[in-house]
Amino acid sequence: MIVEFEEVYSGYGNTVVHKGISFKVESSQIVAIVGGSGAGKTTLLRLILGLLKPLKGEVRLFGKSIKNLSEEELQKLRDRMGVVFQFSALFGSMTVLENVMYPVIKKRKLDRSIVEMNACFKLSVCGLKPEDFYKYPQELSGGMKKKTALARALSLDPELLILDEPTSGLDPISAEEFDNLIKTVRDTFGTTVIMVTHDLPSLRICDKVLALREGKIVFDGKPQELFESE
Numbered sequence: 001m002i003v004e005f006e007e008v009y010s011g012y013g014n015t016v017v018h019k020g021i022s023f024k025v026e027s028s029q030i031v032a033i034v035g036g037s038g039a040g041k042t043t044l045l046r047l048i049l050g051l052l053k054p055l056k057g058e059v060r061l062f063g064k065s066i067k068n069l070s071e072e073e074l075q076k077l078r079d080r081m082g083v084v085f086q087f088s089a090l091f092g093s094m095t096v097l098e099n100v101m102y103p104v105i106k107k108r109k110l111d112r113s114i115v116e117m118n119a120c121f122k123l124s125v126c127g128l129k130p131e132d133f134y135k136y137p138q139e140l141s142g143g144m145k146k147k148t149a150l151a152r153a154l155s156l157d158p159e160l161l162i163l164d165e166p167t168s169g170l171d172p173i174s175a176e177e178f179d180n181l182i183k184t185v186r187d188t189f190g191t192t193v194i195m196v197t198h199d200l201p202s203l204r205i206c207d208k209v210l211a212l213r214e215g216k217i218v219f220d221g222k223p224q225e226l227f228e229s230e
């Protein structure tokens with residue numbers, strides 16, 4: 001199991017956010033988290049990133065309970081995750097290729113040519129063409145920026161990919177293209193994907209949808225069942 005929550009309560013100070021939530025995310029699943037503003041989606045991602053510990057209940061990441069882990073041990077788990085935030089900014093002073101090489105250069109001692117080859121491969125999988133690799137972020141369309149951010153999140157070969165509203169701000173065609181790309185990434189690398197989304201069409205690529213309302217899970221099932229239940 002990649003992620004497992006068991007009767008999790010979470011919160012900040014006196015604010016209780018999650019009120020006993022349980023769910024599982026299996027290897028290579030694409031799971032969507034949906035719900036209105038304030039439902040607890042961002043806090044759920046913080047728990048999955050080990051940035052917040054539960055007040056009660058168990059959060060298991062890659063089979064390990066995070067309750068008694070040190071910051072160093074949590075960082076080791078985070079190193080197995082790739083993240084694309086809603087406003088994931090690319091480094092404006094770096095080319096597309098340099099942006100994708102950067103996390104690897106920072107973390108690993110590898111030959112530059114190997115890092116570059118790996119970055120080119122990730123960019124190609126993410127649908128960028130070689131002539132785009134030497135462009136700067138400000139020369140890219142919104143869709144291309146998102147693809148570059150995704151390639152960068154894949155640079156260290158994460159087992160779990162976390163996406164926070166990946167298609168927000170994209171036109172419907174670019175959004176559909178990006179959804180297909182997420183599916184390709186899962187099919188190519190076997191990456192598990194957890195994404196917060198407001199985009200109903202995106203649910204099509206998901207194996208499972210978790211709907212949150214007021215800190216509780218009100219739906220956990222296949223996307224088609226969600227539409228049938230309405």
Ligand code: ADP
Pocket residue numbers: 012015017035036037038039040041042043044
């Ligand atoms: P969502 O992402 O679904 O909009 P959040 O997880 O951001 O929901 O927020 C859930 C609840 O927790 C909200 O009531 C919000 O005001 C509260 N909250 C979020 N972050 C903090 C924080 N850092 N400190 C105190 N309360 C917070």
Ligand code: ADP
Pocket residue numbers: 046049051078081082083
């Ligand atoms: P590093 O110093 O190696 O960048 P961090 O602890 O800053 O490690 O971040 C680890 C992972 O958690 C990164 O993928 C980062 O994007 C993500 N992260 C960092 N801060 C936050 C945050 N406030 N909310 C959600 N995710 C975060």
